[in-house]
Amino acid sequence: QDYFGVCSEVMIKDNVVVVYEVLEEMLDNGFPLATESNILKELIKPPTILRTVVNTITGSTNVGDQLPTGQLSVVPWRRTGVKYTNNEAYFDVIEEIDAIIDKSGSTITAEIQGVIDACVKLTGMPDLTLSFMNPRLLDDVSFHPCVRFKRWESERILSFIPPDGNFRLLSYHVSAQNLVAIPVYVKHNISFRDSSSLGRFEITVGPKQTMGKTVEGVMVTSQMPKGVLNMTLTPSQGTHIFDPVTKLLSWDVGKINPQKLPSLKGSVSLQAGTSKPDENPTINLQFKIQQLAISGLKVNRLDMYGEKYKPFKGIKYMTKAGKFQVRT
């Protein structure tokens, strides 16, 4: 993915040769050899339009002829001799809520899984430390190999020499003991009647415990039972699609306006002659809340050692729905 952006069939076809080269570096007789993308990039440089132009003119190749020093050094994940004019380090704290809400709206399970994705473009060999306001929140963590584990054990501080570019610094789990605030609620009224071939369908989504932030990018999907032929629905906002083949209903709600809650109402037409489905479909929810880490995790400070310049630092928080299900 680092090479081509997206991994599609067309992409692989177009770059057969590069794929071959990369695979050759990655595997030796079926055994993994080098899988760190930073190193691979140095061995075989990813194809870009610019490089193609340069290569045709100068006749150089996109195969590195030197063993990347990183491979042999203590920090195999970082390339040497990185240079940037703008030195910047961005961290995204992204939390996902996995939850199962039951029919009556009470939470069956809810847990928060978070990650900190970083985009570090810093010159030289910077040594960063990241500290949290409330590190105790983090229950179970897994690190990028660059993080010094001992330091975390003793001081709860992330200390690391970052790889170059985008990488996942840390993923964590917020202990289940803490009650997880569920930021949205779904009111639903779905019923199929035995006698008629029509059912009623009504969903309303509303915000709950969002700490003043708006809930964006709301998307409701639901797998309808096989007996459903079609649905005639009218949303109060956003667009909806029902695919009669896969029986998948999806409703792109967008932003939730607390004054005017979005709803989707209508009727469901069932296949005539079949008995009504014995289970109502579950509703899967997706949403985003910017500038909020639902667990309350906060980065205290980021410091850099080892290099002289002053980097530009930025931290962004986001809460997303992970596997968020509402049973109906």
Added chain:
Amino acid sequence: MSGNGLGYGEQGGEAAPELAQEPAPSMTPVTPAAFGLFSSDTKKNEDLKQMLESSKDSAKLDAMKRIVGMIAKGKNASELFPAVVKNVASKNIEIKKLVYVYLMRYAEEQQDLALLSISTFQRALKDPNQLIRASALRVLSSIRVPIIVPIMMLAIKEASSDLSPYVRKNAAHAIQKLYSLDPEQKEMLIEVIEKLLKDRSTLVAGSVVMAFEEVCPDRIDLIHKNYRKLCNLLVDVEEWGQVVIIHMLTRYARTQFVSPWKDDEVVEEYSEKNFYESDEDQKEKDQKVKNTYTMDPDHRLLLRNTKPLLQSRNAAVVMAVGQLYWHLAPKSEAGIVSKSLVRLLRSNREVQYIVLQNIATMSIQRKGMFEPYLKSFYVRSTDPTMIKTLKLEILTNLANEANISTLLREFQTYVKSQDKQFAAATIQAIGRCATNITEVTDTCLNGLVCLLSNRDEIVVAESVVVIKKLLQTQPAHHGEIIKHMAKLLDNITVPVARASILWLIGEYCERVPKIAPDVLRKTAKSFTNEDDLVKLQILNLGAKLYLTNSKQTKLLTQYVLNLGKYDQSYDIRDRARFIRQLIVPNEKSGALSKYAKKIFLAQKPAPLLESPFKDRDHFQLGTLSHTLNSRATGYLELSNWPEVAPDPSVRNVDVAESAKEWTGIKTKKEKPTEKFYSESEEEEDESASSSTSESKSSSESEKEDKEERSSDESSGSSSSSEESSDSESDSKESTAKKISRAAAESDSEEVKKKVKGICKKRSTSSSSDTESASSEESSSDSKSDSDSKSDSDSGKLRRATSSKKEEKPIQDRKAPNKQDVFLLDLDDFCPVTTPVAVPTSAILSPSLTADLEGLSLLSSSVIDVTTQVSVPTKTHELLHRMSGKGLAAHYHFSRQLGIFGDRMVSVQVTVTNTTDRKIEDIRIGEKKLPPGMRMHEFNPIECLEPAGSITVSMGIDFCDSTQMASFQLCTKDDNFNVNIQPPVGELLLPVTMSEKDFKKEQGMLTGMNETSATIAVAPQNSTRLVIIERVVNAANLGVVPSGQDNIHRFAAKTVHSGSLMLVTVELKESSTAQLIINTEKTVIGSVLLRELKPVLSQG
């Protein structure tokens, strides 16, 4: 990437070509006409050939790209083989790579032609670029042509002692490939593996263990000496290597340690803290608690070192650690893995599947581990069915009295699931919960009965089956349920369910005397339309009723039996006849019919509802075999714990402990020690030892002109490094030497005892050199972070070995204190010590005598050490043998006073011939020196024999700068560019002066001329002797006697300009020190300050 890696060890194979060939059919270009396909292909090949033969790299590259494209499309490009092979020697690295790809694909088909390329690889194996060396080895070993096996073997051997760890890593990979090509080579390969196992590079460790697992997984004895090293390095090894090593160590530990599970009350003697204490302490403890179980420290080490890996981002690593804890850790500790395993459930479904399977197995045996995470296993409607059923399995395993009510509520939702297969599995799960937990059996049964009214047939059928099983386990009064089910019989069509109901009615026909005959009547009517399974049960039911209630059912049964007699299925015909004979009394009826009732209505044992994962626990978790629940090829059985632990001392060799003990126990462990030092780092060791000892000897010969001895010395030089660890096996040495060594030996024994005595105060007593030498070694041994860097690694090794060498003379020199008789012999034996740093010792001794008086023999040996230390032991590489086409050169600074003139720094260069032919006329060629710099060349060496080495001296005037002196080292045929860069400490000459003079000079060099810094001093560095030793070792300084205990002064002048350089180390409170340097040459002063800082602060 992490996903499919869980079991890659087993799958092996050629992922690359497969992957590339997959899209092949869809990609075949549409040729205009079918008949034109062939001709156009050959034509295309023609022009490809032309392109390959063209002189332009770009054309070749283009052609190669198209060829590789053809391979990817699945077309045969083998006819281009000759044209392609020609390009293997191409300079362009991309062409080369593509040719390699091509070769790997077709070499096996065209063996003869492939041989043409071999010589190119052989040449490439000697390339100075390590990347090219590595890839040449990789391709060479991938060419599966049996004829070249010897060449491959040779290449692997060569590469396994390559300087670059990357090449060594590839050598380890090549071992497996060669083994699969020709298993005959096993013995030789094991040798190489043994050698590579001793490698300290983290890069190599993973690959070599992989090779070990592949080639000789049963040779556990090879691991012993490397066990602790592997444990310590584990964290720094790359991820895939970690997986392999963990699996290997799991097996190892199962054979080497006693089970921690034997006692329920495992005495956890060792808290985390204890482990940082010295091994001796532990041994004492071992004695104390011998009665109860204590874990072997090595066992503990493994557990401790793998624990951080649970935090790895790689699922395979976490899983490997998980299984390690499961198989090795005491029961109380295994729980820590559950949290991490649960975390893995967040990743993609393949990983989930494997992890859940393993959790399922674990949860059967130890419920407690995963109980807190019960809710994590709740099923989501979006999960694929395989995940759902596994989760269900785990939930069932975890069910207990406390959580059953929540679980059952959860199950209720599942039963309604649209996924019917899953719903059925849920019903089974409910059934299992009901049997396992007696409290809820009734509730479950009621729930299941409710399900009987479900509209979905599969659900109902499944419930019937489960209810049947449940009723069987509880043959109480469930008449109602049976009645209800009898009613259901009209509606249910699923054969299994119908059969179950019939069986139930038959079994408990006495409880439902009215219904049973009626049911039989109904079924008899529909007999012909029933499924075989149901027919059999109808027959059964008839038989049972006949026996219990023959009045009502006699005719009915006979009717049914008659129906059965003429059925299509022979099974049913057979059964019908059998039953008839058994139950219907007639004249021929045998003895059996008397017992018919007993036979049919015997109490049947209730079926046991078991988890399908029950029988999996004999497979090692996380293996392919465990996933498949059958033995896969290459599966290695995890052995049971041994009753008695094998001798733990086999692992002792390469740890700090052994380094400390080496003097004392060397008779015992002579062999391993020797091997360890001499074999694995043979090269470095040899070159280092030869350069130092020889240079010493040669300088000796200059001064004292005793040619005899010098030749003697140099001939024994290579063995002298081994001598230090191996005292007896030396037959070459003269008897006098032997005696002296024996004396030294006894002394060293004494020293050793003292070391042991004060070993608790290890940090403070490090003033003794034996101690510091060993601690230096242990630091290189056990500090994995310092090891991981290859260059510093070899440097350290060299230092470690050379410091070991120092030790020998130290002990020898100590001998005269007691036994003057041997003085002469000793001189003979270690003349190397005499010429060095005499002025320093002269100054040192008077000032130190006071200090010494209180000290024991142990520390009196230290004085000599400090004088000794000023021999610069570090050698630097001038020319590597790879880049020098077999000619290797090392240099070091001998710190001799101007042999070539006052302003020259003398440098000793050792040239070694590693080729198998003579190298002639070695001399210095063109010099590229910065302005002002001068150089005094050494005398040209006329001829250097194969494997011979010669040390020569040269002088360089560096003009008090640390700029490099670049020059050419020439042989008859070649010129090599080399350069020497002096450390700032070597640009000085020690000066003797009194404390008063020192202060006077210092007073004149203040202000601009003074640089100072405050540094943290490691506690073991705070004694006088250590400071002096360390500072003098780092820079060529003379010691100035000091009146104060906490101030240490050193003086020197620069070689070129003769400016004074005054260094003061003033110890302060709380282990800090003020380091002051006064000099006119402020630049050098500040550089020196920078270099001295780490010297004192390092532990």
